[in-house]
Amino acid sequence: DSGVTQTPKHLITATGQRVTLRCSPRSGDLSVYWYQQSLDQGLQFLIQYYNGEERAKGNILERFSAQQFPDLHSELNLSSLELGDSALYFCASSVDGIRDEQYFGPGTRLTVT
Amino acid sequence: AQSVAQPEDQVNVAEGNPLTVKCTYSVSGNPYLFWYVQYPNRGLQFLLKYITGDNLVKGSYGFEAEFNKSQTSFHLKKPSALVSDSALYFCAVSQYSGYALNFGKGTSLLVTP
Numbered sequence: 001d002s003g004v005t006q007t008p009k010h011l012i013t014a015t016g017q018r019v020t021l022r023c024s025p026r027s028g029d030l031s032v033y034w035y036q037q038s039l040d041q042g043l044q045f046l047i048q049y050y051n052g053e054e055r056a057k058g059n060i061l062e063r064f065s066a067q068q069f070p071d072l073h074s075e076l077n078l079s080s081l082e083l084g085d086s087a088l089y090f091c092a093s094s095v096d097g098i099r100d101e102q103y104f105g106p107g108t109r110l111t112v113t
Numbered sequence: 114a115q116s117v118a119q120p121e122d123q124v125n126v127a128e129g130n131p132l133t134v135k136c137t138y139s140v141s142g143n144p145y146l147f148w149y150v151q152y153p154n155r156g157l158q159f160l161l162k163y164i165t166g167d168n169l170v171k172g173s174y175g176f177e178a179e180f181n182k183s184q185t186s187f188h189l190k191k192p193s194a195l196v197s198d199s200a201l202y203f204c205a206v207s208q209y210s211g212y213a214l215n216f217g218k219g220t221s222l223l224v225t226p
Contacts, residue, residue: 002156033214043157043203043216056213090156098207098214099145099164104156 003027004105006091012111018079021108025072025093031055032074033094033102034066038087049074050097081112115140117206119217126194126224134189134220136178136204146187147205147214148178157203163187174198194224 003026013019025032034046036059045058049068060066063081068074078085088109092102117138126132138144145164149157161172168180178189189202204217 002158004156035216042218045213045215048213058213092157099162101147101159101162102157102214103159104149106156 002103004091004093004103006105006108008108010109013081014113015081015083017081021076021089023074023091023105026103029093029095031094031097032068033092034076035090036087037090083112086110086112115206115208115215117204117215117217119204119220121220123221128196128224128226129193132191132194134202134222136187136217137185138187138206139185140206140208142208145207146180148189149203151201196224196226198222199224
């Protein structure tokens with residue numbers, strides 16, 4: 001158990017809908033990262049937050065947004081969902097920044113029908 | 114730009130034999146290098162990292178990796194493979210001037226009894 005929790009574990013929704021994925025980092029970790037894993041794209045970095053502020057942005061679509069709250073939990077919002085958004089979404093946390101190892105949550109499997 | 118390559122989709126090894134999973138990287142500055150392992154239906158787990166210092170890095174579960182700056186490589190090794198080592202292995206790279214962590218496409222390791 002990494003100490004990172006993600007909810008829900010599975011999510012099935014229809015095209016055009018909006019969903020919110022939630023992540024709670026390990027106790028004491030200030031950075032939260034979001035990743036998308038799919039068979040064709042592999043593991044793609046989406047976005048990083050550090051202590052409530054956006055620190056780095058990767059291949060995140062404009063339809064996607066995220067935030068980190070004062071209690072350090074984070075949410076990833078996916079809107080206008082398309083079939084191609086079906087993937088495993090991971091949250092990870094680390095103590096500080098990019099030199100620190102990241103601890104991954106179990107993931108949320110999103111299926112868009 | 115930074116990138117990482119894992120040239121082998123799959124590596125097959127007999128139990129008890131040494132294993133090597135290859136990784137090469139490309140960054141404009143000094144790299145931060147990581148290895149992660151993913152078991153089926155699980156999040157990624159940190160194995161080891163190179164930030165600076167000794168080129169030979171020792172990590173979890175008996176794994177080690179050698180940083181080779183001239184060959185821009187960071188191969189993962191283990192002297193004696195176990196069946197339980199069978200999993201998907203990811204190499205990742207970042208650098209100080211950027212904060213994103215770029216993952217390779219992963220190498221599937223199969224250790225047979």
